[in-house]
Amino acid sequence: MSSKGTPSSIVNAAEELFAEQGFAETTVRQITSRANVNLAAINYHFGSKKGLIQAVAEKFITPLINELSNQMDCYVDTDVKPALDDLLEILMRALLIVRSENQNTLPVFMRLLELAYMNNQEELRDFLIGRYKSRLEHFLDCIRDDSAPMEDDEFFWRLHFMLGSMTFTLSNFQTLHSLEKSRFTSKQSETEMEQILHRMIPVLSAGMQARGEKLYFSKI
Amino acid sequence: MSSKGTPSSIVNAAEELFAEQGFAETTVRQITSRANVNLAAINYHFGSKKGLIQAVAEKFITPLINELSNQMDCYVDTDVKPALDDLLEILMRALLIVRSENQNTLPVFMRLLELAYMNNQEELRDFLIGRYKSRLEHFLDCIRDDSAPMEDDEFFWRLHFMLGSMTFTLSNFQTLHSLEKSRFTSKQSETEMEQILHRMIPVLSAGMQARGEKLYFSKI
Amino acid sequence: MSSKGTPSSIVNAAEELFAEQGFAETTVRQITSRANVNLAAINYHFGSKKGLIQAVAEKFITPLINELSNQMDCYVDTDVKPALDDLLEILMRALLIVRSENQNTLPVFMRLLELAYMNNQEELRDFLIGRYKSRLEHFLDCIRDDSAPMEDDEFFWRLHFMLGSMTFTLSNFQTLHSLEKSRFTSKQSETEMEQILHRMIPVLSAGMQARGEKLYFSKI
Amino acid sequence: MSSKGTPSSIVNAAEELFAEQGFAETTVRQITSRANVNLAAINYHFGSKKGLIQAVAEKFITPLINELSNQMDCYVDTDVKPALDDLLEILMRALLIVRSENQNTLPVFMRLLELAYMNNQEELRDFLIGRYKSRLEHFLDCIRDDSAPMEDDEFFWRLHFMLGSMTFTLSNFQTLHSLEKSRFTSKQSETEMEQILHRMIPVLSAGMQARGEKLYFSKI
């Protein structure tokens, strides 16, 4: 299951621990211990803990973006504009494909996105933006084309409302899954991550297509 | 509002630092230093750093729930069922009121919710659930009454999609605000937090009211 | 012998180890171990290892400068200008007094001066210059008054020739002492540090009073 | 001069870094990185970091001693005894010649001498003494012949006062040069290392020829 080689063992162990505990809470000693490698190996192969986190990020995002691009190519030679639901399904499908190649570690990827938006993480943010922004633009343009008409800034914020739904739900999937099971024990809900991604599509889609803004509420 | 007393100074300083840096990243030294109190004061007054975090949580959530209850009382003697948009506006309004009483620290509250959903945070989660769950149920029932008809589990997840939008957007407000300003410099966008809360209402509302689910995508 | 209190124990242990091994070669674990205090005590009391080195520096230099000033005050109300030999004797005497208050640790002080002149030690250098430069100026002026007439830059370099003799001899006193004993075993030379300081006076004095410069040698 | 071969590249890189930072402060990674060779190459070719330092030492001292011997041969067939100033000029000249063959790395040589006099460096000291002591004796005898009459031990110490001036001034030349420039900006002093060596001659000479010792100062 684990690939060959020390760097690969490290990345695999790190993914598990990052998913279980978060980045700051996971120590290099825990990682190297679980990977059965020397304590210094992380610094040797990745330069620093930060470098390892970036390596983990790349391992996820690169195939995700590739898969997204591949799926979008279906539309490139036709006049058909993809519907919002279809675009979101492409996105969810890409996430699931990446997950199938990185057993059970979608939460790590989502935590990475959350991390990138935190203060004091400009470095990671700039790294990701510099590396992947351009490759995402076509996809986002298509999203916008089937969304309700709106200003640039409104689109910016709605995209992040969407992103928030995804990162919160997936990075805390384990907790939410437990909560759901303990509340609705009767139904023996087989809530798997795939199902949750599926549930998200009509909700997010409706959010992007919602028209009109409520009037600003008076100052309080 | 004023900060008479050591415990109060500590809580105020902690709020600021938690908002700026997150909980794990904020040290008790930073807190006591900013509060101009002794290093040992946190352990003395709150038992531990965790105890302080709970104290901060209570300071936010109690007035929030109170405000929410007050607003809901308007409907209690009538047959009028509040519309989803109105319920969300009540929620946003309550958030803004709490904010006005705890200058600029809505992000802390949102980070607290995120924290409560993390693994290894059962203690905080149980604390919040045990303390506030019952007082939220009426509000949530009203939400459900104006949402699209759906199963319990679907409602559970949609609520958390909503929660994700709110926590992600508000806890990372500073970063998102910067990103928006650097992208759309021309418009001199005066994006304030109030405006963002306002923008969220129709989006979240549409999400909860979205009908029909896409067919499950085939296994991959 | 050792003063009371943790900081004092640390400084005493540090002095010994710095003298034996140098600054970089001495670890905080060695220091805290010899001082029988907790490993974290250095950072608690001095902020960092660098802070401890500065504290050691101050403990030496402050009384040295004070002693120097006291001795120089003898000349302040008279018209007598002190002779170069007398000035050097004042200096040596001040060094010995400081040594008598900090048992056997003149080598540490000399190593400190050497350290301050190294690259990448601007911080220490600036610290010392900012703190003590002005208090040394009168003494240096008197030195110059009884030296051979020379330009500013020539005086600057001759002062440092002198400083080099002192730092090299004293910071390596232990090694030199051993070498001397092994070479001249017959004489059972009782070379003590006081004697060496004494030997230096006529040599340094002659150097400062040497007149005329040799012609520049041709380019090679 | 050219750097064909891995060992040669290593030595050249090491010289530069030793001059800039000192021996302990320079890591084998820095050296191999600047030399563009494998990290293990130092241990492979020189056994250890210490072995490399010895190799650097030899590269300097052997030609220095050779040059010194050559110059001294001028006097071998005559009855003329060289004057102290001439001997010092021969020494300075030899240093400059070695420097011209090892671009700008006189400070390294001086640091090497300082290092050899430190505690815990018996190995290096013994290596140098065993290799070069005998070849220096004639030169030192000539020095003594034109110095003031003195006992063996007095001569031993005066030699090291001289050595201290040289090592301190040259190994810290960069710092001293900066200090001088910042103090005497007006004169646009073209202080080069050659000039400093030149300035040293009359000072050191006078020191060696100084007669009479001051009376021992009373115990304090």
Added chain:
DNA sequence: TATGAATGAGCGTTCATTCAT
């Protein structure tokens, strides 16, 4: 002959907490 990978030991520092007063 030469190297990329790996290692054990140790580094200075920081942490939340506790102790003695």
Added chain:
DNA sequence: AATGAATGAACGCTCATTCAT
């Protein structure tokens, strides 16, 4: 009630060296 001092544990990281090829 409150605090300055102190602590044990752990942190990420770097070191010169060695190993397997």
